[in-house]
Amino acid sequence: MADDHVQSSGRMQAYSDAIFSIVATIMILPVAHTEIPKDKNLREVIFYQLLPKILIYILSFFVVAISWSAHVWLFQIIRHADDVTTLLNLLIMMIITFLPFTFTLMGTFPEFVLAIVLFSVCIIVLGLVQALVVLHVFRNPQTMEESIRSSENMTAVRNALLLRVLVNAILCTFAAVFAPVTSVISYVFLVMILLSPNIAVQLSKLISKCSGGRFQMSQEVVRRGKSYEMEVNKERVECYSDGVFAIVATLIILDICEKDIPSRTALKYEYKNDLVAALDHDSSVFLAYFGTFATVGLLWYIHHSLYHHLKRTSRLMTMFNNFSLAMIGGMPLAFKLTSLYNDTDFYNNERVAIQLSCVIMFLASISQLAIFVTALFRPEQDLTDSVKVGGQSHYYLLVKLLVYPTVSITIYIISLTSDVLSVESFHVAQLGTPVLFFILWLIAVKIQVGFKPFRDINMMYNPIIQLLSVNCDFQAVCVTINNIYIQFMIYCN
Amino acid sequence: MADDHVQSSGRMQAYSDAIFSIVATIMILPVAHTEIPKDKNLREVIFYQLLPKILIYILSFFVVAISWSAHVWLFQIIRHADDVTTLLNLLIMMIITFLPFTFTLMGTFPEFVLAIVLFSVCIIVLGLVQALVVLHVFRNPQTMEESIRSSENMTAVRNALLLRVLVNAILCTFAAVFAPVTSVISYVFLVMILLSPNIAVQLSKLISKCSGGRFQMSQEVVRRGKSYEMEVNKERVECYSDGVFAIVATLIILDICEKDIPSRTALKYEYKNDLVAALDHDSSVFLAYFGTFATVGLLWYIHHSLYHHLKRTSRLMTMFNNFSLAMIGGMPLAFKLTSLYNDTDFYNNERVAIQLSCVIMFLASISQLAIFVTALFRPEQDLTDSVKVGGQSHYYLLVKLLVYPTVSITIYIISLTSDVLSVESFHVAQLGTPVLFFILWLIAVKIQVGFKPFRDINMMYNPIIQLLSVNCDFQAVCVTINNIYIQFMIYCN
Helix, strand or coil, rough: CCCCCCCCCHHHHHHHHHHHHHHHHHCCCCHHCCCCCCCCCCHHHHHHHHHHHHHHHHHHHHHHHHHHHHHHHHHHEEEEEEEEHHHHHHHHHHHHHHHHHHHHHHHHHCCCCCHHHHHHHHHHHHHHHHHHHHHHHHCHHEEEHHHCCCCCCCHHHHHHHHHHHHHHHHHHHHHHHHHCHHHHHHHHHHHHHHHHHHHHHHHHHHHHHHHCCCCCCCHHHHHHHHHHHECCCCCHHHHHHHHHHHHHHHHHHHHHHHHHCCCCHHHHHHHHHHHHHHHHHHHHHHHHHHHHHHHHHHHHHHHHHHHHHHEEHHHHHHHHHHHHHHHHCHHHHHHHHHHHHHCCCCHHHHHHHHHHHHHHHHHHHHHHHHHHHHHCEEEHHEEEEECCCCCHHHHHHHHHHHHHHHHHHHHHHHHHHHCCCHHHHHHHHHHHHHHHHHHHHHHHHHHHHHHHHHHHHHHHHHHHHHHHCCCCHHHHHHHHHHHHHHHHHHHHC | CHHHHHHHHHEHHHHHHHHHHHHHHCCCCHHHCCCCCCCCHHHHHHHHHHHHHHHHHHHHHHHHHHHHHHHHHHHHHHCCEEEHHHHHHHHHHHHHHHHHHHHHHHCCCCCCCCHHHHHHHHHHHHHHHHHHHHHHHHCCCHHECCHHHCCHHHHHHHHHHHHHHHHHHHHCCCHHHCCCCHHHHHHHHHHHHHHHHHHHHHHHHHHHHHCCCCCCCCCHHHHHHHHHHCCCCCHHHHCCCCHHHHHHHHHHHHHHHHCCCCCCHHHHHHHHCCHHHHHHCHHHHHHHHHHHHHHHHHHHHHHHHHHHCCEECCCHHHHHHHHHHHHHHCCHHHHHHHHHHHCCCCCCCCHHHHHHHHHHHHHHHHHHHHHHHHHHHCHHHHHHHHHHCCCCCHHHHHHHHHHHHHHHHHHHHHHHCCCCCCCCHHHHHHHHHHHHHHHHHHHHHHHHHHHHHHHHHHHHHHHHHHHHHHHCCHHHHHHHHHHHHHHHHHHCC
């Protein structure tokens, strides 16, 4: 085979990342485009009309993210992609792009057999095509990564890979089979997709035990697979995240283009050809747009600063990142609700819209902080020197990560206790946040001296972190967040 | 200044590319979402209703592409981006994302002063922010590219850069000033934006001549600027193109999700709760979707194969690429029209829709071929060895590039001469094209021998190319395309 037809796989992966991220994010549109009557209680609308749709959005976001991470894992074995791999990857992308349709169908008609079967068939075909990629790559070892090619037991690696890409297909086969009987069991199998990486590992152990070594998926191979998955390629996480951030900003302007430009007839009869008056009627939309863009842009900026200082990313960090991205994907909904209500009403809907936006902003930003906290437990492997505890930029990054949680909590509390908050002032606050970051930059980079006295805190800070690292579980993470929060309060006074 | 706060600028550029490409592409939606009455003559609808919108789409696509190439040019001087540059870049992105709104407004109300002024103000602010970036970078030389920092005359480089980013702002100032007088002059200035790279070069010559050296923008500097622009960063072209390809595929499924899933009430009363019947009613949409995705995916695949073999890209090649991308952005329109008509009617609208799709496919693919032909004029600088005339993969790439022009012309001619063609068979043909590429791969890579006899053609092929290179102008390009076509006919027989 001519080596010339074998192309570096980087661009194919970047293209796949872009499609995955767009597909995951546009699933918010059925939620954001829900008709909301202006004269109803928004709190009730959220609970009865929006919440089921939001849950399906989050579920579908994670299913796409799981498929994406399986794709990352699969293509990490490929060093160069030949034409067949590229064409098979396009087929995978075709199926992925079709997923939003099956999701929307399932969201609208959850109890219909056809909806469940259609989704299942998509995932089964996806698994089969991925299996084809695995078989093709193992028949053409010159396209593989050096470390896999030089492995002693290539067949065992191949079997473990095949099992990994086929687990979702197996789960969906069960879901499709049970669909005519009862949809509840089907949904149990579908939700199990979220756990598929773990199921694959357990299953491979079981198979190699039961078959007595005939199907070789030895512990050694599984561990290799595991370690591959532990370190999700950082560049691909960045690429995927960039896609989500980019499409969110554009989805909002798309809505404005389609809905807030009056037609020529409306302009003639309603506004007497006065374009200024017609646009002024929707002026709150523009403030909402710029405010939302500022938030999305700055969350990207924080993400960028954080990932610049990460040396590698674990599965837990990628999970936090996916949750953060799912929340950022919810920003078009926040935009819609805050631009819908522009004067006080009986139900205080304006305040509820602001509160929902704050919840979204808080969850998105606190998950970013969680990534950093997770990395702090293994600073040697995960972080660059300058952001380790005691490092030159440690506090600067920490404060950056704390800005949005603090801002969103503050606004939320204000909205609970007082009536002064309007959507206008909320959007102005969103637009003002960049100034905070500029001031931070002035203090940290230009003046610098302001951050030095606080280095003494490390005397107490360091041992706490080390103590916590001993039992690194969820409780510990909570304690650390609390601890960091206390540090921040000391800082401020 | 701490060097630690300075981050590599790669990710910021990739994120910007994603936003630019999405913004350029979603401008097709006002065209694709135009209400088309099913019982009217499609040919008339295209000429009177769609054509003006299509022209505005192409104009806006190119304005965004020009802004993108100015962005590429500006950020090529930056090696590492500090926080201020990153925040200023986010501001640039905010303005870019707002452009679709001003475009749609201008498209709907072309004669209104406000529409012209709003667009102009956006471009003016864009220019000013870019000028701020230039000033900031030149005040912090450690963030600059080595080659610029070591230049003898940094002030002159800065002046040339400032002029380049401010030219569009100057043009738009004139457009805004003339808008209240007459909109025609304004539009002349706005169209001049498309020529702004050349205007900047001419203007800088003029200024340094007139000021007698006080404003130093010497020829040497201009040439430096020019050579920077001649070689548009290949990675960024790929990134931008990937964004367009990815968003086009997703825009189509977005439409299906919003329009072709029946509501619960419609299902109950119209289809008596029979979901299969409800979806079957729209079954032509799914065939159209898979057919269109196959086309977009394969055009990406050809683009990928082509750019893999390019060593650098000139401005002319980028222009062809932009035109190709603008046409690919038109695929959602082709999808909409071909899925609208699913049975024969009085006006033969079905055939017109197929013909329009063929025109779009032909223009998109022939521009890709034009990139390769342009590169053939300077093979030493532009191409890798294997695709030069006589190289191992030359014919393989050439045939790949010729598949879509040939297929679309063939379908167009069939649709002119016979009645057998329906949209169904058109979409089946689209879905069948991947098989062609697979057969090509079998011949070229697996069998190989099939391509060897044709190497003798190089005896006559080579001198023709060399002869043409002497006067490399538009006519020569045409002759070469014709020549390649003749080669292809020899090939086939």
